[in-house]
Amino acid sequence: MNFKIEEAIEILERTPKVLHALLGGLSLNWIDCHEGDGTWSPKEVLAHLIEGENEDWIKRLELCIEHGVNKPFKPFDRFSHLQYVNKKTMEELLNTFSELRYNNILRLNQLITSPKTLELKGRHPDFGTVTVKELLATWVSHDLNHIVQINRTMANRYRDDVGPWIEYLGIYR
Amino acid sequence: MNFKIEEAIEILERTPKVLHALLGGLSLNWIDCHEGDGTWSPKEVLAHLIEGENEDWIKRLELCIEHGVNKPFKPFDRFSHLQYVNKKTMEELLNTFSELRYNNILRLNQLITSPKTLELKGRHPDFGTVTVKELLATWVSHDLNHIVQINRTMANRYRDDVGPWIEYLGIYR
Numbered sequence: 309m310n311f312k313i314e315e316a317i318e319i320l321e322r323t324p325k326v327l328h329a330l331l332g333g334l335s336l337n338w339i340d341c342h343e344g345d346g347t348w349s350p351k352e353v354l355a356h357l358i359e360g361e362n363e364d365w366i367k368r369l370e371l372c373i374e375h376g377v378n379k380p381f382k383p384f385d386r387f388s389h390l391q392y393v394n395k396k397t398m399e400e401l402l403n404t405f406s407e408l409r410y411n412n413i414l415r416l417n418q419l420i421t422s423p424k425t426l427e428l429k430g431r432h433p434d435f436g437t438v439t440v441k442e443l444l445a446t447w448v449s450h451d452l453n454h455i456v457q458i459n460r461t462m463a464n465r466y467r468d469d470v471g472p473w474i475e476y477l478g479i480y481r
Numbered sequence: 482m483n484f485k486i487e488e489a490i491e492i493l494e495r496t497p498k499v500l501h502a503l504l505g506g507l508s509l510n511w512i513d514c515h516e517g518d519g520t521w522s523p524k525e526v527l528a529h530l531i532e533g534e535n536e537d538w539i540k541r542l543e544l545c546i547e548h549g550v551n552k553p554f555k556p557f558d559r560f561s562h563l564q565y566v567n568k569k570t571m572e573e574l575l576n577t578f579s580e581l582r583y584n585n586i587l588r589l590n591q592l593i594t595s596p597k598t599l600e601l602k603g604r605h606p607d608f609g610t611v612t613v614k615e616l617l618a619t620w621v622s623h624d625l626n627h628i629v630q631i632n633r634t635m636a637n638r639y640r641d642d643v644g645p646w647i648e649y650l651g652i653y654r
Contacts, residue, residue, distance in 0.1 A: 318511065452652060462492070466619075
């Protein structure tokens with residue numbers, strides 16, 4: 309077990325900056341590319357991260373603290389962001405995500421008042437009992453997971469362009 | 482085939498900014514973590530990217546333009562960076578990479594004078610004949626590949642901390 313709240317927050321506060329650096333001002337061919345039917349473009353992944361800020365992490369943390377295992381988390385809709393993503397520009401989404409994440413880290417710092425808070429429990433609709441520590445470790449891993457997905461999706465555009473070098477590039481395996 | 486030089490440069494110029502945003506000021510537990518014996522930490526990956534700026538991409542591009550297939554590329558040493566990485570701080574490495582990349586993009590813009598330059602050929606020590614376009618597409622893919630590696634390596638620290646959520650996180654598969 310490696311989780312430490314201070315180190316977790318280091319990643320959470322970097323993700324908006326990483327996505328700004330990677331996606332800000334980028335051509336539509338990169339922003340809207342995907343890996344095939346049913347897969348998400350970088351822009352759609354960002355909208356999914358915004359949904360998480362609005363509907364998932366902090367709401368679930370509050371449920372753990374206020375109700376423990378007595379009130380299960382609302383299932384997270386993994387597809388709701390696809391309804392509005394095309395109405396927003398990448399810059400709008402990047403700014404929205406940054407603002408939401410900034411405020412959610414402030415809220416997180418208010419809610420985690422002692423190491424004991426990390427051991428509080430909640431009820432996941434699929435998994436049953438989970439801990440605050442698992443929820444927060446998942447928040448961090450979910451960020452890193454989707455940064456990986458965005459970069460892998462973009463790289464996939466050049467799968468045929470790299471010629472024989474495909475053999476050396478783990479990202480294409 | 483999707484390669485366009487303008488779009489390729491968009492990625493090449495973003496990579497130092499992405500790595501600054503992700504790794505600048507980060508705790509040593511994140512910077513020095515790895516996935517097991519023989520795997521690279523985020524800091525070691527960055528040093529490998531620096532070696533590429535010094536010894537690989539532009540030198541090979543110059544060889545293609547000046548000598549075509551008559552002079553093979555020097556094999557790239559994938560391990561030389563491990564000799565000095567511990568003597569440098571992360572901030573030194575980030576700044577070195579940014580400077581090298583900035584100058585290499587300037588040089589790239591000087592060298593690619595027309596779409597015909599992309600069709601020029603060189604000789605890879607393992608693969609034989611390759612094109613400039615394949616070399617440049619590989620430069621871009623190599624950046625994205627190593628951004629993925631760094632994020633995956635960092636996420637791996639929390640593999641056991643996420644509890645049952647491991648099932649939902651593709652990064653752990």
